[in-house]
Amino acid sequence: MPNRKNSFIDAMSESLVQSMQKDKNVVILGEGVTDVKGIFNSTNAALKKFGHQRVIETPVSENALTGIQLGMSLLGKKPILMHARVDFSLLGFDQLINNASKWHYMFGGEMNVPMVIRLIIGRGWGQGPQHSQSLESVFSHFPGLKIVVPSTAKDCKGLMAASIFDKNPVVFIEHRWLHYYSSNFSKKFYKIDLNNSIDIKKRGKDLTILSSSIMLIESLKAAKILKKYDIDIEVLDLRVLRPLKLDKLYSSLKKTKKFIFVDNGWKTFGIGSEIFANILEKNIFLKNIPKRLACKDYPTPSSPHLNKGYYVTIKDICNEVCKCLSVKKNIKSKILNECEHIMSKVPHDLPDLNFKGPF
């Protein structure tokens, strides 16, 4: 595990505590939020500081809880509902989609629904078909919801605070493997504007990669390798999926004229489809055929023997960049060898060598 003082989980924990300190209406709900593990140790500090009145253990009733959260928000509470896996939140879709997402609109703009649903995407160690779905594109379809997908600890802290104090329902989706990464962030309370979809994580001139969450991290790793070979990639972090603001992407594409999208989920009807449609409608001229890299278009198999090659790797990204930029064969093979070397250090289904299971 990374340095515990600036890990993704530290950022989450600190953001929750500081937000709860700022406003007594902020409460946490969910199955496991007060247990010994405290949702991967992200709610323990809040529980210690604010007690069971504000960090509330709940029955396993996802749909009712989503509605209960909505009802609480109508009386001025700012509830954060947590599911340790995204997949369980589907049981709350009736309340989230039929009610929460359109509540403000449906009642003529008279009521606000300040609520956050925090979801975690699983991966590896056999998480399989029902514990590892990247469903961001599904959530992003609905008007009225805000969809936040942080990639770094620094972003996690500011985006979570912004989500908590937003007047709308926010679905906050983090990837379990991000818990193994750190970045410096301020100890003070801060928010990151949810109306600013894209953050430029690395500037470059040769090609633009847009990605989010754990695949953004992988894209940055790939860009770092490519940099050694004088290939200069611009990496953009799509950290808010809705409201979707792509201005920074358009500016980047006008500069690099080459584009790859790296998805966390499936390709068909995925986030990439929406991005490509927007680029087409903007009539932006590209010199390469734009490429979507995504998971295989079938549910995640559980076995490590079956899921090797299921997710996009740094090698896949580098390979695609080399193709787009017509990189010479000998350089390309050096790059791919380096990728393989790096990848060989940790088994493909583990986030980190320290990870010993089970989830």
Next chain:
Amino acid sequence: MKINKLEKLKNLHELTRIRIIEEEIAKEYKNQEMRCPVHLSIGQEAVPVGVSRVLTKKDYIVSTHRCHAHYIAKGGSIDALIGELYGKESGTCKGIGGSMHMYDKKVNHIASVPIVGGSIPIGVGIGYAIKINKSKQVSVIYFGDAATEEGVFFESLHFAALKKLPIIFVCEDNKYSVYTSRYERHGKRDIKKLIKSMDVKFIETKENDVEDIYKKSLIAKKHAILNGPVCIYSKTYRYLEHCGPNNDDNLEYRPKKEIEYWLKKDPIELEIKKLKKIKIFNDEEYLTFCNSIRRKFISSIIKTKNTKSLSIKKLENLEYAK
């Protein structure tokens, strides 16, 4: 407890007010200007009137697709109701919701929504916030017999009982979900057993008897505030089709004998009979009251027809709260 004469008259007037407004909506509906589905409450007035008599403006309610009676009995604005039916900006939801989306913040009618069971957990969340705030209100949740078939109903009762929330669940059992009878949906299983098994206090009322419902609502409110959730269960009957302004008895999905039974139990007739018995009913006064309600309604319709609808620009700006 005894209900004084003035209160008895008030009950009758509320029942009548709802009946007349709904009847007038049914008449106007045929002009094709109210262009949204309407689920009229005619025949089912006793429950909302009896329950609302124990509520203050500060108590909260959430309800269902068949929500006009809940809304009117809670004191919701009639102009806003009509505005919503006509799709005007003056409506409860500025014309965005329609008949199934009543809302009036002045009287804490928080919301009616048409997905069966959809408002139940929201009412529970309101109850939870009341409990956290330690304010002495109750959250009232209206639902029909079919909502007891939804998973979210159990989840909600379970949570309310676990946290001992100040909630009055009000089950209006009109026996039919659209055309399908309770027997086809529940068999011989009793709703009472279900609710009791969730540790929620169960109070059954007399059918369509506003005074009995009023009395039991008083008990329910006290219980909800002191001890936690309670469910008022009341059998009742709708006179018109599930959705729309017409009588659909010609479809014969409800037995004739059953219809006759319920017509004899009309909530307004029952109340008039009672008032006549104690000699406080005056035909002339009642007629004058009815006429004044009708006149007000008609003038509200005329006014509403001349108001504007929401601009598309404003509509498009409503996706998010700013």
